[in-house]
Amino acid sequence: MSANDNAEPANDGSGNAAVWFVDRHIAEGRADKTAFRETFGAGRAISYGELSDRSARFASACLNAGLRREERAIMLVLDQIEFPVIFWGALKAGIVPIPLNTLLSTSVYDAIFHDSRASALFVASELYETIAPALPLNPFIREVIVIGDTAPEGARTFDAFMEGAEPSEPVTVCDDEIAFWLYSSGSTGQPKGVRHVHASLKATADTYGAQVLGVREDDSVYSVAKMFFAYGLGNAMTFPMAVGATTLLYNGRPTPDSVTQILADQRPTVFCGVPTLYAALVHKWESEGAHPDAPLSTCISAGEALPEEVGRKWRAIWGVDIMDGVGSTEMLHIFLSNRPGDVVYGTSGVPVPGYEVRLVDEHGADVGVGAVGELLVRGASSADGYWNQRDKTRSTFEGHWTRTGDKYELTAEGRYVYCGRTDDMFKVSGIWVSPFEVEQALVSHPAVLEAAVVAKRDADGLEKPKAFIVLKSAQAGCDPEELKTFVQDKIGKWKYPRWIEMVDDLPKTATGKIQRFKLREVA
Incomplete structure (x- = not known):
């Protein structure tokens, strides 16, 4: 046996998700293509080439600031140009970004800051006052970077943080290395830190993104779900970026009025919503007797099951079906869904290619057609586990299978009908x-x-x-x-x-x- 037989195989850095989602587009001729465009303010935009350069400079800025590989960085960032720069730049540096819900209270942020033990905090200026009271008592955060024109004492502006940073090469990683965390939405209690690996991002793009959603390079995508949420992260970032499409960003609250304005002014081709908003939009347009003019070709829904009535009314208005599906923070995106040309309202559809599902009773035995059971799912995008919650990790992640906590019924036609959360039944x-x-x-x-x-x-x-x-x-x-x-x-x-x-x-x-x-x- 030679000395080289035990050597690790060469790695060109392609295991780093940022290489495939960002830098690949340069070699493929999309450097000048718009990756993200803001629908507010001055309407800033960033091309794939600019994103590649700025994320590489961000990686260097992290190192210049003394942040070390595998340290964690909180992202309390609105849907704005800086979000993809920070997220992909952190991955290039080997830093673990943690996008957080931008609508939480000071006490919840304080708990998450302590739980995650993050070393850096990147915060939109609009959100700084909310987290400011939590900073003096935090022993872990060394760098506070404010995205805005000014920064309070003890913090730096984002521009100052980036000043003088030269582009650096992305660190070499393996597919199974932790890339980022997401904190669960807290629909059943306190948020939990969910750890995801680099390979999971491409896994969701190759399965749901490519084989169900089907975003094309010439599409423009608008997701009302924000990018801190697993659903929004796929809709607004990884799925469009997988094919070189353009994402429309809005930093405000998605109300029926604001969404209607964006549909009318920006004319997206792909719309990613949630049931509550779909219902409110339908009600608004029915009441007003008019709806905006937009070339919508694809509409999807997740977060909660879509009521049949809302889906049918949307179809009547737009001539386009809503593809309802179910996903989770633990699985990163949708794994059970209706598909183009195969939409049955009142169901969550069928398994997304690349995923398997089971329905089991309280004893773990499979249940048959017409019976109600807990939904288990298996697929490549499953999380690595929860941070500092060993018992919860063991009860949720059972080998290759992940317990969703959702109750479903399987119909004779092979479709899955949502019944409720396990705790709600x-x-x-x-x-x-x-x-x-x-x-x-x-x-x-x-x-x-x-x-x-x-x-x-x-x-x-x-x-x-x-x-x-x-x-x-x-x-x-x-x-x-x-x-x-x-x-x-x-x-x-x-x-x-x-x-x-x-x-x-x-x-x-x-x-x-x-x-x-x-x-x-x-x-």
């Missing part, structure tokens, strides 16, 4: 009740905009459905007894909500998921 008269099924029935009523259903115990201590309702018009009113009868007629006598409470809005995560655990607390 409950039995009435010994029969499983799906909160989502009751919610779908409620939102099909002409007066109802949104609905959320949870279990509430009656005078006998038995669980029954309780509904929280958001009406399309507060002035119109709606008789709760009429709604109860309406649900009974649609889905069954025992499933109707025994209590109905009208509310102004429902508690949600920044990604649009209803936080039913908060409703259970007040039910």
Whole structure:
């Protein structure tokens, strides 16, 4: 055996996801192609060539600042040009970026800062006041970089951080090396740090991105889900960048008015939404009798299951179906979905090519057609595990399989129907009740905009459905007894909500998921 037999194989750096998603486009002739364009302010844009150069300079700036490989950097950054520069630049330096939800409270940020033990913080100037009280008590953050014209004492502006940095070569990594973290959305409680490897980014682009979404180089993509969220990270960054397309960025809150304006002014071809917003947009355009003119060819939804009624109305307005699917932070993106030309509203479709799914009962045994079971998924994009939560990692990641925490039913046609979160399901008269099924029935009523259903115990201590309702018009009113009868007629006598409470809005995560655990607390 020669001395070289045990040597590691040569690595040209291509294991680093930034090489494939960013630098590859230069050699393939897309250096001048716009990668990202802001839809606000002066409408800044950055080409693939500029992104390659600026991310390489960012990697050098990290090293100049004393940040070391495998240290972690918090990204509290809006959807703006600096986001891809920081994310891909960190990967080039071997730094682990952690994009965070930009809508959390100071106390939650403080907990995440301590939990992650990040060494650096990159924060949009608009968000600095929120995190400022957490900084004096943090022993880990050495660098605070503010994206804006000025920075407070003890911090630097992003431009000052980048000043004088020369482009550097991306560090060599293996496919299984930790690339970035995401903190789960917190729809069931406190966020958890989810660690993802370099290879997972391309895995989602090769599966859902290429074989379901099908973004083309000449597409322009607008995702209402922000890039700190796994769904938005794929929609707005990795999927368009995989083919050299252009992403439209908006740094504000995606309201029906703002989204309508973007559709009208920017005219995207691919639109990535969430059920709550789809419902609000349909209601707005129906009320106004008009909708914007945009060349939409592809629309997708995730985050929560899409109500049938919303999908059908969207199709009637645009002539384009919404491809509803399900994914998770732990799997990085969508693994179960409807597909182009094969959309059945009221279902989450079929497994995305490259993924396998199972439905199991509480004992881990597979369940058959028509039965309700927990959804397990297997695929290359599965996370490496949770940070500092060993028991939770063991209970969620079982070998090659990942427990999603979602309850599903398999139809005779091989499609999967969402029933609810494992923690949300409950039995009435010994029969499983799906909160989502009751919610779908409620939102099909002409007066109802949104609905959320949870279990509430009656005078006998038995669980029954309780509904929280958001009406399309507060002035119109709606008789709760009429709604109860309406649900009974649609889905069954025992499933109707025994209590109905009208509310102004429902508690949600920044990604649009209803936080039913908060409703259970007040039910």
